[in-house]
Amino acid sequence: MTATANRPVLAGVDASAASFAAIRWAAQEARWRDTTLRLLHACVFDSAPAHAHDDSELLLEHIYRWLRRAAEIAGEWAPGVRVETAVRLGLAADLLLAESVDAALVVLGSHGLGGLRGALVGSVALRVAAGASCPVVVVPGHRPDLAGPVVVGVDPSEPSEHALRFALDEATAVPAPVRVVHAYHDGTQSSGYELAELGAGERRDLEAHVAPWVRKYPALEITTQAVRDRSASRALLRAVPDARLIVVGTRGRGPVAGGVLGSTGNALLAHASCPVAVVH
Incomplete structure (x- = not known):
């Protein structure tokens, strides 16, 4: 654990149920490791007509508002945990793979909002779990509160x-x-x-x-x-x-x-x- 003691726990987040579960899990992990929880949201803006700039500003405002709520959830679940948030332009899997180089751990939900309906596990989760430079934890959105081994x-x-x-x-x-x-x-x-x-x-x-x-x-x-x-x-x-x-x-x-x-x-x-x- 000492080799990664100062590296953040990185959580890829959106507004999906699995993402909220991942935030809670990642917050506890960051508090245990006594390190920062970094909440990363990836977004892609389509090239569009002249009013696209105003739409983008509204979307970013919504994203930052949601990220503030996500940080509050992390603090409620793991009091005292240090949280930072970031929004990056690009594909979620690419961004998470790049940032995993400097992370102690990547945590993400099994499905994001962009997941295929009926898919067993999301493509982002599969790709990041396969290619990250650090351990990856994939958290399902709905599960019982298990207390097993x-x-x-x-x-x-x-x-x-x-x-x-x-x-x-x-x-x-x-x-x-x-x-x-x-x-x-x-x-x-x-x-x-x-x-x-x-x-x-x-x-x-x-x-x-x-x-x-x-x-x-x-x-x-x-x-x-x-x-x-x-x-x-x-x-x-x-x-x-x-x-x-x-x-x-x-x-x-x-x-x-x-x-x-x-x-x-x-x-x-x-x-x-x-x-x-x-x-x-």
Whole structure:
């Protein structure tokens, strides 16, 4: 956390329900990190007739009025949090990706006002989660007030280690228990005995993998769960249906290398009823 201690929590906002949920989540995160919450609104003005200038001024006045209200909501949700607001011309995804370089975290709603009706998750959320230079949390607009554990999916990869550290830090701040989930499959039609042996081995390997982290975070309740499932996203959603946050890693780094999020991240963003953190 020290490497990003002075960087702001960046929230991409509009007047959608998911955006209001993102503001509340981001405000709490900024207060915990003792840093600034930066509310960023992106807008695009169409080239239009002579009266377009007056229309643009009215729109900007409306936007700034709404941003002031958004800042008030953040302060109500996380008293004492430092808030700054900004309006930028351009596409939301492009602006958020650019500003993520200097942010500790990007938070945005699963759908904005420009989202396609019926889409499972907005294009801005997908693109930013895939390509940001820092962790991204995508918050759904309507969800129950869950009080469950922080859930993190792990495998032997390096991104998985970053995701695990992020999850443990988040759980420390709440505080909340942590469930570490690993999905595995044998790829064959094994016998019942062979499957039992495989499951026991996966559980032992997972416990050994997490053991050093248990020692680093002695105050946390950390449990492990190895799940036989070809779909890591399905395993995470089924293992802990009352999760307050699901954390996954991704190999993408930056807006070019991170152009594709992957099936697990896409499925979680589409179907999870709680916030999902994608850690690069």
